[in-house]
Amino acid sequence: MSERTIGGVILDLRNISLSFGGVKALTDISFDVREGEVRAIIGPNGAGKSSMLNVINGVYRPQQGQIAFHGKTRHDMDTHEAAAQGIARTFQNIALFKGMSVLDNIMTGRNLKIKTNFLQQAIWWGPARREEIEQRRKVEEVIDFLEIQHIRKTPVGRLPYGLQKRVELARALAAEPKILLLDEPMAGMNVEEKQDMCRFILDVNEQFGTTVVLIEHDMGVVMDLSDRVVVLDYGRKIADGLPDEVRGNPEVISAYLGQAH
Numbered sequence: 654m655s656e657r658t659i660g661g662v663i664l665d666l667r668n669i670s671l672s673f674g675g676v677k678a679l680t681d682i683s684f685d686v687r688e689g690e691v692r693a694i695i696g697p698n699g700a701g702k703s704s705m706l707n708v709i710n711g712v713y714r715p716q717q718g719q720i721a722f723h724g725k726t727r728h729d730m731d732t733h734e735a736a737a738q739g740i741a742r743t744f745q746n747i748a749l750f751k752g753m754s755v756l757d758n759i760m761t762g763r764n765l766k767i768k769t770n771f772l773q774q775a776i777w778w779g780p781a782r783r784e785e786i787e788q789r790r791k792v793e794e795v796i797d798f799l800e801i802q803h804i805r806k807t808p809v810g811r812l813p814y815g816l817q818k819r820v821e822l823a824r825a826l827a828a829e830p831k832i833l834l835l836d837e838p839m840a841g842m843n844v845e846e847k848q849d850m851c852r853f854i855l856d857v858n859e860q861f862g863t864t865v866v867l868i869e870h871d872m873g874v875v876m877d878l879s880d881r882v883v884v885l886d887y888g889r890k891i892a893d894g895l896p897d898e899v900r901g902n903p904e905v906i907s908a909y910l911g912q913a914h
Contacts, residue, residue, distance in 0.1 A: 658689055658862075659687050659688065659689045659690045659880060660687060660688035660689050661687060661688060662685045662686070662687055662688075662721075663686055663687065663688040663722070663723060663831070663832065663864055664685060664686040664709065664720070664721070664722050664832060664864075664866075665685040665686075665720070665721040665722075666682065666683060666684055666685065666705075666708070666709070666718065666719075666720055667683050667718055667719045667720075667721070668681050668682070668683055668717060668718040668719070669681070669682045669683070669705070669708055669715045669717070669718035669720075670682075670715055670716055670717040670718055671701075671704055671708060671713055671715045671716060671888075672716055677888050678701050678704040678888050679701045679704055679705060679708070679715070679885075679888045680888050680889050681717075681718075681889070682701075682705065682718075682885070682888075682889070682890045683718075683890070684883045684890065684893055686832070686864060686866055687864070687880075687881075688831075688864055689858070689862055689864055690864060690865075690880040690881060691854070691855075691858055691865045691867060691878050691879050691880050692864070692865065692866045692867065692879065692880065692881055692882075692883070693866075693867045693868075693869060693875045693878070693879035693881070693882045693883070693896075694706075694866065694867070694868050694882075694883050694884075694885065695868070695869065695870075695872075695875055695882060695883075695884050695885070695899075696884055696885035696886050696891075696908070697886060697908060699887070700885040700886050700887065700888065701885050701887075701888040702836075702868045702885055703836055703868065704888075705885070706742065706834050706836055706866070706868065708720070708729070708730070709730065709735070709740065709832075709834060709866070710730065710732060710735045710736075710740050710742050710834060711729065711730035711731045711732035711733075711734065711735045712732060714728075714729040715728070715729060722738065722740075723738070736828065738831070739828075739829070739830050739831030739832060740830060740831070740832045740834065741762070741825040741826070741828045741830035741832070741833050741834065742825060742833075742834040742836070743818075743821045743822055743825050743833075743834070743835050743836060743838060744821070744836050747814075747817050747818065747821055748821070749809045749817060749820060749821055749824070750809065751808065751809050751810030752808055752809075752810060753808065753809060754805070754806050754807060754808055754809070755796075755801060755804050755805050755806070755807055755809060755812070755820050755823075756792065756796070756805045756806060758809055758820055758823075758824055759792050759795060759796065759820065759823045759824050759827050760788065760789070760792055760827070761824060762792075762823070762824040762825060762826070762827030762828045763788045763791065763792060763827050763828070791827065791829075792827055795823050795826050795827050796823065798826070798853075798856070799819055799822065799823050799826075799853055801816070801819060801820065801823065804816060804820075814841055814842070815841075815842050815843070815846035815849075815850075818838060818839075818841075818842065818846075818850065819849075819850070819853070822835075822838065822850075822853065822857075826857065826861075826863075830863060831863070831864060832863070832864045832865075832866060833857065833863050833864070833865050833866070834866050835854070835865060835866070835867045835868065835869075836868050837868050837869060837870065838850055838854065838867070838869070839851075839869060839871060839874060840870070847871065847874065851874060851877065851878060854867070854878060855878065867879070872900075875896065876896045876897075876900065879896050880895075881893070881894065881895060881896075882894065882895070882896050882899040884899055884902070884904075884905050884908070886904075886908040891904045891905065891908060892904060892905050
């Protein structure tokens with residue numbers, strides 16, 4: 654397994670504030686993400702964690718603040734632009750096409766990589782044929798990497814929950830992201846499934862060099878996987894640092910760790 658190297662800041666969020674009507678979801682939050690790291694966002698339910706991921710990949714547009722990605726600063730991120738620039742996402746509630754096979758679901762992750770036009774694809778000639786063969790080769794690599802060869806032709810809706818989560822990760826990886834946003838990738842999993850998912854996340858990070866931004870409630874997982882942790886509570890940042898620093902922070906213990914741990 655290759656050694657991981659953590660580089661400079663790839664994503665910088667400055668003074669982000671987001672409101673829905675009169676409800677403040679995020680208030681003046683700043684933190685950065687370094688290239689090649691696993692960056693965790695933690696906090697109690699309703700802390701604003703998923704809202705922050707939605708700001709990063711352009712689903713929500715903040716009323717205040719700036720986002721700098723690869724040194725380019727803007728007020729917000731457009732969803733298509735985010736995907737095109739290499740930000741991929743999994744969701745808290747699985748967002749797969751349940752009637753489609755595992756293979757076809759993962760192929761949808763390659764959509765932005767397709768260069769041939771609709772007519773060329775329709776007649777499956779020349780460049781379109783070569784391109785589809787190449788797209789399928791990339792997808793098969795992801796399938797092998799995540800050890801889901803045995804279910805590649807199975808409709809996703811027939812799979813147990815843990816495997817559906819792995820297929821969703823596969824679809825995100827098929828886009829060859831620079832930053833992978835994972836929204837509670839281990840929610841609802843048993844111990845064995847969590848161990849598998851932890852291993853895959855570390856392998857993605859170490860072997861592909863993919864930067865990972867992770868929301869997760871399991872503190873053991875967060876402390877084992879993360880290089881740095883940012884803590885939100887009621888839409889505000891209350892801590893940011895190394896896992897051990899965050900674990901010992903009195904505000905964090907009061908707001909989050911003290912609740913269930």
